[in-house]
Amino acid sequence: MEPAALRSLVEAMAPDGETIVARLFRALREGVRSGQLEPGVVLPSSRRAAAALGVSRNSVVAAYELLRAEGLVAVDGRRAPVVARVERLADPVGAAGEGPALSARGAIRCRDPRAGLYAHASGRFRPGAPDEPLFPRDVWARALRRAARTPLGPMRAYEDYAGVPVLRRALADHLRRERGLVVAPDEVVVTGSAQASLSLLAACLCDPGETVLIEEPGYLGARAAFEGADLRPAPIPVDEAGADIDAVSCRAGARLAYVTPSNQYPLCTRMSLPRRAALIAWARAERATIVEDDYDGEFHWRGQEAGAMQPLAPDAVVYLGSAAKSLLPALRVGWLVAPRPLAAALAHAVRNAGCAANVHAQLALAELIESGAWKLHLRRVTRVYETRARLLMEAIRAAAGDRVEVALPPGGLQLAVRMENLADEATAVAGLGAAGWAVARLSGFSTREAPPAGLLVSFAEADGPRARAFAAALGRALAPA
Amino acid sequence: MEPAALRSLVEAMAPDGETIVARLFRALREGVRSGQLEPGVVLPSSRRAAAALGVSRNSVVAAYELLRAEGLVAVDGRRAPVVARVERLADPVGAAGEGPALSARGAIRCRDPRAGLYAHASGRFRPGAPDEPLFPRDVWARALRRAARTPLGPMRAYEDYAGVPVLRRALADHLRRERGLVVAPDEVVVTGSAQASLSLLAACLCDPGETVLIEEPGYLGARAAFEGADLRPAPIPVDEAGADIDAVSCRAGARLAYVTPSNQYPLCTRMSLPRRAALIAWARAERATIVEDDYDGEFHWRGQEAGAMQPLAPDAVVYLGSAAKSLLPALRVGWLVAPRPLAAALAHAVRNAGCAANVHAQLALAELIESGAWKLHLRRVTRVYETRARLLMEAIRAAAGDRVEVALPPGGLQLAVRMENLADEATAVAGLGAAGWAVARLSGFSTREAPPAGLLVSFAEADGPRARAFAAALGRALAPA
Numbered sequence: 017m018e019p020a021a022l023r024s025l026v027e028a029m030a031p032d033g034e035t036i037v038a039r040l041f042r043a044l045r046e047g048v049r050s051g052q053l054e055p056g057v058v059l060p061s062s063r064r065a066a067a068a069l070g071v072s073r074n075s076v077v078a079a080y081e082l083l084r085a086e087g088l089v090a091v092d093g094r095r096a097p098v099v100a101r102v103e104r105l106a107d108p109v110g111a112a113g114e115g116p117a118l119s120a121r122g123a124i125r126c127r128d129p130r131a132g133l134y135a136h137a138s139g140r141f142r143p144g145a146p147d148e149p150l151f152p153r154d155v156w157a158r159a160l161r162r163a164a165r166t167p168l169g170p171m172r173a174y175e176d177y178a179g180v181p182v183l184r185r186a187l188a189d190h191l192r193r194e195r196g197l198v199v200a201p202d203e204v205v206v207t208g209s210a211q212a213s214l215s216l217l218a219a220c221l222c223d224p225g226e227t228v229l230i231e232e233p234g235y236l237g238a239r240a241a242f243e244g245a246d247l248r249p250a251p252i253p254v255d256e257a258g259a260d261i262d263a264v265s266c267r268a269g270a271r272l273a274y275v276t277p278s279n280q281y282p283l284c285t286r287m288s289l290p291r292r293a294a295l296i297a298w299a300r301a302e303r304a305t306i307v308e309d310d311y312d313g314e315f316h317w318r319g320q321e322a323g324a325m326q327p328l329a330p331d332a333v334v335y336l337g338s339a340a341k342s343l344l345p346a347l348r349v350g351w352l353v354a355p356r357p358l359a360a361a362l363a364h365a366v367r368n369a370g371c372a373a374n375v376h377a378q379l380a381l382a383e384l385i386e387s388g389a390w391k392l393h394l395r396r397v398t399r400v401y402e403t404r405a406r407l408l409m410e411a412i413r414a415a416a417g418d419r420v421e422v423a424l425p426p427g428g429l430q431l432a433v434r435m436e437n438l439a440d441e442a443t444a445v446a447g448l449g450a451a452g453w454a455v456a457r458l459s460g461f462s463t464r465e466a467p468p469a470g471l472l473v474s475f476a477e478a479d480g481p482r483a484r485a486f487a488a489a490l491g492r493a494l495a496p497a
Numbered sequence: 498m499e500p501a502a503l504r505s506l507v508e509a510m511a512p513d514g515e516t517i518v519a520r521l522f523r524a525l526r527e528g529v530r531s532g533q534l535e536p537g538v539v540l541p542s543s544r545r546a547a548a549a550l551g552v553s554r555n556s557v558v559a560a561y562e563l564l565r566a567e568g569l570v571a572v573d574g575r576r577a578p579v580v581a582r583v584e585r586l587a588d589p590v591g592a593a594g595e596g597p598a599l600s601a602r603g604a605i606r607c608r609d610p611r612a613g614l615y616a617h618a619s620g621r622f623r624p625g626a627p628d629e630p631l632f633p634r635d636v637w638a639r640a641l642r643r644a645a646r647t648p649l650g651p652m653r654a655y656e657d658y659a660g661v662p663v664l665r666r667a668l669a670d671h672l673r674r675e676r677g678l679v680v681a682p683d684e685v686v687v688t689g690s691a692q693a694s695l696s697l698l699a700a701c702l703c704d705p706g707e708t709v710l711i712e713e714p715g716y717l718g719a720r721a722a723f724e725g726a727d728l729r730p731a732p733i734p735v736d737e738a739g740a741d742i743d744a745v746s747c748r749a750g751a752r753l754a755y756v757t758p759s760n761q762y763p764l765c766t767r768m769s770l771p772r773r774a775a776l777i778a779w780a781r782a783e784r785a786t787i788v789e790d791d792y793d794g795e796f797h798w799r800g801q802e803a804g805a806m807q808p809l810a811p812d813a814v815v816y817l818g819s820a821a822k823s824l825l826p827a828l829r830v831g832w833l834v835a836p837r838p839l840a841a842a843l844a845h846a847v848r849n850a851g852c853a854a855n856v857h858a859q860l861a862l863a864e865l866i867e868s869g870a871w872k873l874h875l876r877r878v879t880r881v882y883e884t885r886a887r888l889l890m891e892a893i894r895a896a897a898g899d900r901v902e903v904a905l906p907p908g909g910l911q912l913a914v915r916m917e918n919l920a921d922e923a924t925a926v927a928g929l930g931a932a933g934w935a936v937a938r939l940s941g942f943s944t945r946e947a948p949p950a951g952l953l954v955s956f957a958e959a960d961g962p963r964a965r966a967f968a969a970a971l972g973r974a975l976a977p978a
Contacts, residue, residue, distance in 0.1 A: 038802035045770070045803075082803050085907075087738055087769025102771045115812045115836035116786040119752070122701030125849055126842035138651065145654030157645035160857065164638035170619065172827045173626030208689055208829070212851030219725075220603030224705065240849045244700075257568055271600070288568025289526070290583045305597040321519035322526075322563050331596045346653045346856035348689070355596035361607035368606055368721045370693025374855035375827035376641065426566075 019060045019068030036071045040079040048088045055101035129240035133460040135449030142454035143430040147476040163379035178363035179206025183378045186385035196323030198330040203359045209350040210338040212371035218245035222271045229273040231259045233461035235281045238274045258287025261295045274307045277325045282461045282472040284425035284432045299332040306333045312341045316427030317402040349373045404478040411483040415491035434470040441469040447493025500541045500549030517552045521560040529569045536582035610721035614941040616930030623935035624911040628957040644860035659844035660687025664859045667866035677804030679811040680834045686843050690831040691819040693852035699726035703752045710754040712740045714942035716762045719755045739768025742776045755788045758806045763942045763953045765906035765913045780813040787814045793822045797908030798883040830854045889956040892964040896972035915951040922950040928974025
């Protein structure tokens with residue numbers, strides 16, 4: 017090949033802001049791939065090529081070395097490179113397929129469990145998210161900055177998959193003190209979220225095809241985690257005293273029961289002690305595990321003194337919590353409490369699944385807990401949310417009290433507005449959705465034919481004007497035509 | 498029940514720093530649970546109880562309300578509460594079981610894939626972790642602080658499970674520019690790590706029992722992810738030109754091939770273009786997916802111009818990257834690039850599995866990319882690591898060149914030290930481990946009977962003195978007795 021031909025090849029290549037090495041390499045690779053440069057063609061020596069292109073010889077040598085590493089030219093000692101005989105190379109456009117398809121279980125894993133649940137895609141009062149202005153932004157920003165400036169040592173890398181030691185200690189203290197848990201630091205596992213904890217437990221405690229019990233109505237994220245792990249969820253009926261294990265016909269043989277005893281999601285009731293005792297008796301008889309999701313246990317204004325369920329049976333309960341409700345879901349920090357051998361095993365599963373929490377966020381949360389800033393924050397949000405819950409409840413009662421039933425929940429971010437029937441629910445959802453309120457339909461949390469009807473409404477942002485505006489919209493939606 | 502008896506009950510309860518409401522509630526709950534208070538016993542009225550205990554009547558009312566919510570007393574209008582008839586309540590200590598056991602697949606998920614791999618548990622030169630002093634601590638801390646002070650809006654909650662929009666855009670730009678990828682922002686999915694991406698792809702692209710191909714020797718995290726998803730890994734042999742699909746006998750029917758084409762892990766070789774083309778031809782013929790793990794593609798000092806494999810077949814390749822090697826594993830930020838429909842589906846799987854990345858870390862990384870700070874950082878680490886790689890390589894050649902083969906890798910954090918046989922490897926591992934060097938045995942990345950022998954050694958921290966100290970220890974370990 018003549019140096020001039022090489023120059024034409026390079027000049028024909030549209031420049032792409034890259035170095036001369038990259039451009040020369042790209043031009044020659046394209047020449048080989050297109051067949052323009054046939055096997056056996058001898059490229060110009062680096063000296064002659066450099067002269068023809070007006071570049072340094074080192075650049076040409078580097079490009080030739082890249083071609084050699086790609087297997088496109090053979091270089092024999094100090095002689096010029098020779099185009100290698102290569103199979104017809106892939107054409108990036110011509111033979112393109114349709115792209116990877118989901119597997120059968122992939123289609124289940126990629127389902128949106130909340131599809132069709134909300135009255136409006138992005139409106140107000142959508143359940144689940146805390147009020148952003150209550151997030152202690154400055155305190156968190158400072159703690160995070162300090163964490164980022166702290167030398168991490170082994171924490172920086174592939175260690176501490178159960179969580180950084182200082183956070184495990186802080187959480188154990190906090191949960192013992194505030195929720196009555198029976199827990200040591202090495203029984204705490206920090207994860208990326210309660211959803212991560214659920215997915216881990218679904219896979220690590222159950223085998224494919226096994227039955228797990230979930231509250232009905234119940235949390236859709238749990239259903240998604242269990243179905244994603246190829247398990248068969250069966251319902252535990254819920255009433256005013258919480259989930260009733262004795263009402264489950266297929267309870268024998270189930271491996272796990274998922275419950276929200278302190279504030280049932282979505283009905284906002286508390287599980288009574290006899291019901292808790294019955295559930296524990298079942299778990300011990302079946303050697304099954306109770307997964308207690310205490311998703312908003314840090315900010316209850318009622319029943320806080322009674323504590324969580326875990327202390328009644330630390331051997332049979334795995335306890336879940338997260339920073340999503342009291343701080344922000346965006347932090348992606350959750351935790352679980354499990355008996356020591358299980359906690360140690362789950363740390364490996366956290367690493368293998370890749371669902372560990374950001375270390376700086378872990379350190380920042382530990383600092384907030386240890387400094388008392390979290391406790392102050394929790395007191396504040398408990399007060400604010402209780403006020404908002406009352407405001408919203410009273411506004412709803414005033415505007416639609418004859419058509420709905422609404423009670424003050426024990427805590428958290430949302431309240432259930434019960435209705436007589438699904439027709440009322442549908443009417444309310446249509447009217448509220450049209451007015452931009454993203455409330456959830458209560459029947460959406462159930463798979464039964466006759467589910468509880470009504471709405472799940474967030475009061476996280478319900479100041480007075482918003483509470484009244486929402487109640488008025490609900491009243492209008494439900495008013496007889 | 499007389500008020501005085503109630504007082505004895507409360508006084509018998511060791512105080513626990515709690516409120517009087519909690520103490521009274523706890524005393525009465527214990528009384529009911531122990532059988533000391535039998536069904537039908539009438540508690541003192543709140544007025545009389547308050548007087549006997551010397552507390553406010555509101556406190557007694559609150560404790561009674563808690564007992565009612567727990568189902569332990571019945572309250573009929575304004576009359577005093579009556580102890581309810583409840584089943585024998587769970588005894589938290591007596592009947593304790595052994596705790597939850599792992600399921601069959603749980604035992605696989607909770608395996609430590611790196612058990613027995615390292616010469617020393619916590620010593621130096623352990624492969625995988627970047628050098629902490631190179632982490633741009635102040636730049637990151639400032640970006641993180643700014644991110645934490647930014648109002649997040651919908652990003653704060655259960656949205657953007659494919660990653661925050663500004664990071665998806667920044668990564669798409671970066672990957673197009675620096676690695677030649679064919680990618681739009683909505684083809685980027687941000688996850689908690691490359692391991693999270695692998696776990697998602699294993700579950701979403703393959704069904705249980707299917708065969709997947711992994712390089713042999715190869716990355717143990719990939720094997721763990723695939724085995725955890727109940728898949729059957731089969732080996733693709735690797736030589737100096739990278740993974741060789743044509744040498745795989747069971748390649749028909751495999752659903753996926755996991756490869757590290759730009760810097761084979763652990764052999765540190767580059768896959769040639771003909772090998773890439775053969776792999777793509779296989780994937781298209783089988784409608785299989787190639788998972789390209791470009792784990793350190795941002796800081797190669799050789800071959801960078803040739804780019805990643807994805808641009809050759811964006812329809813058949815899912816590309817993985819992360820901030821673990823160029824910044825820190827502790828950040829728990831990874832990404833994948835997939836064809837648009839798959840990327841959209843995987844966002845749901847990220848939410849259902851709970852493996853999303855911390856939002857503040859996502860925003861901080863986006864800021865670093867957009868401001869150019871990441872690129873400056875990458876240039877710096879490329880220079881530093883190349884220097885260290887050369888230092889270590891030369892020190893090893895000088896100290897043990899007759900017993901080992903070592904070449905400069907194209908980039909990254911580690912180099913492979915090849916040895917003649919497993920006996921040499923064992924000798925070297927024993928000697929180095931005793932001296933506190935946490936190198937990995939090369940045979941540990943293989944399941945073959947005759948695996949490549951040698952060491953995988955990190956040069957991330959290899960300044961001159963450390964490189965010489967390591968080389969001397971290796972020389973001593975390998976010296977004939």
